[in-house]
Amino acid sequence: MQMKFHLAAVAALAAASAQAAMITVEAESAAEVEAPMALATNAVPAADVGHTASGGAWLQIPEGAGNPPKLEKGFARFEIEVPADGGYYLWARVLWGGECSNSFTLQVDDAAPVLFGEDPTFGTWHWVRYPASRMAKPVQLAAGRHTVVFRNREDGVALDSFILATEKRFTPVGLSGSAGL
Numbered sequence: 463m464q465m466k467f468h469l470a471a472v473a474a475l476a477a478a479s480a481q482a483a484m485i486t487v488e489a490e491s492a493a494e495v496e497a498p499m500a501l502a503t504n505a506v507p508a509a510d511v512g513h514t515a516s517g518g519a520w521l522q523i524p525e526g527a528g529n530p531p532k533l534e535k536g537f538a539r540f541e542i543e544v545p546a547d548g549g550y551y552l553w554a555r556v557l558w559g560g561e562c563s564n565s566f567t568l569q570v571d572d573a574a575p576v577l578f579g580e581d582p583t584f585g586t587w588h589w590v591r592y593p594a595s596r597m598a599k600p601v602q603l604a605a606g607r608h609t610v611v612f613r614n615r616e617d618g619v620a621l622d623s624f625i626l627a628t629e630k631r632f633t634p635v636g637l638s639g640s641a642g643l
């Protein structure tokens with residue numbers, strides 16, 4: 463079955479299936495940003511990042527800004543409202559500079575930090591999932607407020623937006639993550 467999955471249709475989908483829930487968060491809506499994580503916009507793009515970010519802006523750690531263990535600083539913290547209890551897959555729209563610039567450390571609430579990324583798609587915006595493995599269990603979240611932190615692990619990385627979705631078959635496409643199931 464082909465189904466257009468626009469954000470506006472989330473309510474309808476939620477009504478159709480009690481288990482399906484999805485939220486989209488723009489990187490630039492972070493509650494807190496610590497340098498060298500920094501805001502960039504379509505109007506004043508970095509040389510190594512395109513003009514095609516959703517919401518017209520993104521967060522980035524510029525190439526050469528430094529990364530652990532030399533520099534432990536640099537994160538973006540998000541306070542999100544999860545609509546329903548469930549197992550959530552986290553999709554992020556990212557742009558990686560290369561092998562040494564293709565990951566964040568991801569932390570949800572007080573859970574142990576995990577590796578996000580390390581995939582081999584460079585120089586273009588693309589969607590990356592956590593957990594990456596199709597066999598791995600999604601992140602269990604109760605309805606309500608949660609904290610998501612993207613931390614500096616390698617410089618030369620950019621984060622446009624991210625999605626939390628309970629639907630395992632969901633795959634975001636394009637700029638804002640609207641997708642076919």
Ligand SMILES: [Ca+2]
Pocket residue numbers: 560561562563564565580616
């Ligand atoms: Ca890497």
Ligand SMILES: [Ca+2]
Pocket residue numbers: 488489490515516517518519520621622623
């Ligand atoms: Ca954005």
